[in-house]
Amino acid sequence: MxxxxxxxxxxxxxxxxxxxxxxxxxxxxxxxxxxxxxxxxxxxxxxxxxxxxxxxxxxxxxxxxxxxxxxxxxxxxxxxxxxxxxxxxxxxxxxxxxxxxxxxxxxxxxxxxxxxxxxxxxxxxxxxxxxxxxxxxxxxRFFPMSIHIRKMIQDGELGDVHRVIADNSFGANVEERWGTQHRMVNMELAGGALLDLGIYSLTWVFQCIYHTLPPDSRKAPSVLGSISKYAKTGADEKTSMLLTFPAAPPAPSKHDAHGIALTNFRVATFPNKHELTRPAIRIQGTKGEIQVDGPAYRPRNWRFIPVGKGDGDVEWVEAKIPGHGMxxxxxxxxxxxxxxxxxxxxxxWEESVVIMETMDEVRRQNGQKYPEKIETLDYPVEL
Ligand SMILES: NC(=O)c1ccc[n+]([C@@H]2O[C@H](COP(=O)([O-])OP(=O)(O)OC[C@H]3O[C@@H](n4cnc5c(N)ncnc54)[C@H](OP(=O)(O)O)[C@@H]3O)[C@@H](O)[C@H]2O)c1
Structure with a gap:
């Protein structure tokens, strides 16, 4: 060897x-x-x-x-x-x-x-x-579970995927937990829910609807976003996004699909125990639905519910993560x-850029700007 x-x-x-x-x-x-x-x-x-x-x-x-x-x-x-x-x-x-x-x-x-x-x-x-x-x-994206789920979508096991709903929300007392200087809320450090947590909701939407098509069939979504700001710093504390993808899996694409990506500092995906509020991610196709238990960034449990099966008939699968998973x-x-x-x-690279463009558009629609010195293309800049 x-x-x-x-x-x-x-x-x-x-x-x-x-x-x-x-x-x-x-x-x-x-x-x-x-x-x-x-x-x-x-x-x-x-x-x-x-x-x-x-x-x-x-x-x-x-x-x-x-x-x-x-x-x-x-x-x-x-x-x-x-x-x-x-x-x-x-x-x-x-x-x-x-x-x-x-x-x-x-x-x-x-x-x-x-x-x-x-x-x-x-x-x-x-x-x-x-x-x-x-x-x-x-x-x-590199979790074996993510790779497996993408393959199921590509193989048509879910039928035509029409909607993905993904939430990655925290549930914090923002004032007490982060005040005004912490990187989660500090505009000088590009704070806010969107760039920190919403990226994972977008990750699930994109890896299921966009990445599962051959590169030349992928089409960027139209974007509608709503942001509410944290009064003390102006960072986004609630951001909800509705994306419409003109093409959706499996290939060759015959339909569009909606991606709903949510993030919120004030309320949590799981207010109590995970089991009471699962799932955080729902990937919905004409032949069935995959549900993924959160947190969206480090999921461990998931299940596939084929159309016609009772919700209670389908067991959750627990994936093993021998460490943190990075x-x-x-x-x-x-x-x-x-x-x-x-x-x-x-x-x-292209997919990272499309996701950044999606976040740019949500910020543009809501007048959410960071200080020029951290949005600039100039290099080097002392921060
Ligand atoms: N993949 C994940 O699951 C995950 C989880 C958490 C965070 N993140 C990402 O990782 C990055 C860092 O997050 P973190 O939670 O590790 O943050 P953190 O604990 O605050 O650490 C950030 C580090 O960056 C350095 N730094 C340089 N200039 C800084 C400045 N002006 N203000 C604050 N820190 C500065 C500091 O290290 P030195 O003093 O040693 O230079 C600091 O310890 C973020 O982009 C975040 O989105 C990813």
């Missing part, structure tokens, strides 16, 4: 998701039945201090020879780093990803990809020019690097 292809990661930022992702990277791939690729963490950088980066590496139990840097520019100069995981707030993705690409590093950048579609196009253009790999880190997207990055691919077939 040939030895696994090994990818050397650099971690840019040391916040909550950087820690979760890094711990997942370090899990033994055999625990998820993977043997063709593996990951090592060779460096991490913090914009606050080198000590913070050292602490992060220790907290994640990274190898003792992993390098700690007190700035992002130092990290991207490290010749041992193959790919950088960008885990800063959305406001910083464009600047940080440009920094990495211009230094010749491949990039996996957290969601939302950038603050707007123009920035997404610019980083893609830069990756193309530099012949580098670039992907938005929408980890849910390693599946990392495995895809490794395979793309190994095979010399600049983008992933599971979430290609």
């Amino acid at each position: 040939s030895s696994p292809y090994t990818v050397r990661w650099g971690i840019l930022a040391t916040g909550g998701i950087a820690e979760t992702f890094t711990k997942d990277l370090l899990l033994d791939p055999s625990s998820r039945d993977v043997s063709d690729v593996k990951h090592i963490v060779v460096a991490a950088a913090s914009s606050s201090s080198v000590d913070r980066a050292k602490q992060f590496l220790a907290d994640c139990s990274c190898p003792s020879d992993a390098k700690a840097y007190g700035s992002y520019p130092e990290l991207v100069k490290d010749p041992n780093v193959d790919i950088v995981y960008v885990a800063t707030p959305h406001s910083h993705h464009y600047q940080n990803t440009m920094l990495c690409l211009l230094a010749g590093k491949h990039v996996l950048c957290e969601k939302a990809f950038t603050t707007n579609a123009a920035q997404a196009k610019k980083i893609i253009e830069t990756a193309k020019e530099k012949k580098l790999f670039l992907m938005e880190a929408v980890w849910t 390693f599946w997207e990392a495995d895809e990055c490794a395979r793309c690097l190994r095979d010399g691919r600049s983008e992933s077939e599971f979430l290609g």
